[in-house]
Amino acid sequence: MRTAYRRILRYVPRYRLPLLLGALCVIGSRLLMVYAPRLLGEALNALERGGEASVDQAIGLGWVFLGVSLVAGVFTYLMRVFLVGTSRRAARDLQRDLFAHVESLPARFFDRTRTGDLLARMTSDVEAVRFSLGPGLMYVGSTLVLFPLAVISMVDLAPSLTLAALGPLLAIMVVVRLLGPGIMRRTRSVQEAIGDLSARAQESFAGARVVRAYATEPVEESAFGQENEGLVRETLGLANFRALLTGSLYVLGGGANLVVLWYGGNQVISGELGLGYLATFMLYVGMLIWPMISVGWVVSALQRSAAAMERIDEIFDRPAETSVATEPAVVPELTRGAIRVSNLTFQHEASARPALEGVSFEIEAGSTCALVGPVGAGKSTLLSLLTREYEPPSGAIALDDVDITSIPLQRLRSAFAVVPQDAFLFSTTLHANLEYAVDGELTAARAREVLRIAGLDEELTGFPKGLDTVVGERGLQLSGGQKQRTTVARALLREAPVLLLDDCLSAVDTQTEARILDALREAMRRRTAIVVAHRLSTVRDANLIVVLDAGRVVEMGTHADLVKAGGWYAETYAEQRLEAELEGLA
Ligand SMILES: Nc1ncnc2c1ncn2[C@@H]1O[C@H](COP(=O)(O)OP(=O)(O)OP(=O)(O)O)[C@@H](O)[C@H]1O
Ligand SMILES: [Mg+2]
Secondary structure (H helix, E strand, O other), X not given: OHHHHHHHHOOOHHHHHHHHHHHHHHHHHHHHHHHHHHHHHHHHHHHHHOOHHHHHHHHHHHHHHHHHHHHHHHHHHHHHHHHHHHHHHHHHHHHHHHHHHHHHOOHHHHHOOOHHHHHHHHHHHHHHHHHHHHHHHHHHHHHHHHHHHHHHHHHHHOHHHHXXXXXXXXXXXXXXXXXXXXXXXXXXXXXXXXXXXXXXXXXXXHOHHHHHHOOOHHHHHHHHHHHHHHHHHHHHHHHHHHHHHHHHHHXXXXXXXXXXXXXXXXXXXXXXXXXXXXXXXXXXXXXXXXXXXXXXXXXXHHHHHHHHHHHHHHHHOOOOOOOOOOXXXXXXXXXXXXXXXXXXXXXXXXXXXXOEEEEEEEEOOOOEEEEEOOOOOOHHHHHHHHOOOOOOOOOOEEEOOEEHHHOOHHHHHHOEEEEOXXXXXXXXXXXXXXXXXOOOOOOHHHHHHHHHHOOOHHHHHHOOOHHXXXXXXXXXXXXXXXXXXXXXHHHHOOOOOEEEEEOOOOOOOHHHHHHHHHHHHHHXXXXXXXXXXOOHHHHOOOOEEEEEEOOEEEEEEOHHHHHHHOOHHHHHHHHHHHHHHHHHHO
């Protein structure tokens, strides 16, 4: 448990002042809270004595009581402001650090992590930790101050009555401790049921198209219905158990008051105790019931949040991407964009066989290289190794003659403009999506220019708000081809010596592709480009064509070389040409 909390303790020093003030407020408010019932007792004692002077005295004491209560109230308010406020701020710090850490994690972390699980750790686990350490410890702290003060005051008034009253109060604590684990278990079941229900709904909504296409709405509904039933069952179980606990506490509280009334009543009758002080006692008993309950609660809440903290720690313990694997030589200016791959072998963590094996080739600065080959040949993997999305073995890839594992990540990545295979856009305006690629502001004219190069200019005029059209989940749904071309435009805005295009025009027709490639040629002339394509006509003009198959380079050369060689490339090219001609005839 201690290790789990060590991380959160780091956030304490910066909130020293509010924590100190909060602690002072706890002490101040509890002192006054314990003092106030004595005033009331005195007032009642005065009334019992009777006479006009006593009434005046009682009223005077009543005013003091009011004043003390008021100050105690202000202290209690400030205590919550300082302590609960601090817990919220510390939780924010924790959440922010957690987010930053997740952002820094390597691609292979995301390969094996469910987003839903990650979100739960960032939100409900952080909240569990915050609750137990903020409000939770506040309750414990105030009880630790209140309890001895109240007991001292009670002993001062009537020692034996104190003993009689504490019995039932301790019984309350025992009951809460006994029932506490049951409550916690049921609370956890409810949270799991909520998690299952939302996961079910989320998947069903995300797959809405598939559900509709297969007309499986009834299946989805019944699955959801089942999860929903489960949630109701767990929730009712928890509610019943809580009701049992609350009921028992009422009975025990009543019992405590009865004991005080009976035992104290006898003392009043025998003249040992003033009637007013009996009332004081009963106020103390009332005051101590809740802290007794809360201590039991908080102990359980702390246990739960220790588990939450461990789940959070599991993420923090994952090492961030390493910026440099081997000591950098002199950190170079990466401007030319020459790439050399030598004997590169790489295997994904979750994979049984290497995605690339002994791959070697060289790309001259400013030239265009095409990567082609059947599905699963390792083309995307090769591109992701160039930008060190996955970490290549050191010495296997060089950019401008520098081993890329010795180039700081930031600098390495700034050398590439990437269009990944799965076109991802943020759910915001088209303009904001493009601006993502530039430092500073993007003018509308420049945005239109790159959209024209990417072949999206005509469609743009049809978008309801032009560049300010919101795309994605919250707005206009773009077609696959439109999305691809937007990501091409975004990459064009990035001033980088190397352009990586991963099958980025697969969703447009041949004519459109040819048109876009013509427009892109200008941009590619100034940079090194690596183009992955399935349609071989796309890459005919490339300076070098590398054919990958099952992770190995099987052919390499210019279009003319490869057609002459008569291998996979020549066959596939002939097939694709035939298909195109047949389409043309039809
Ligand atoms: N993140 C990953 N984890 C485990 N295995 C992976 C991962 N990414 C790719 N692979 C595996 O590596 C091999 C190469 O995949 P890759 O995506 O590089 O192929 P590709 O040539 O880009 O295929 P396509 O033309 O279909 O895009 C495949 O066998 C694939 O299953
Ligand atoms: Mg691919």
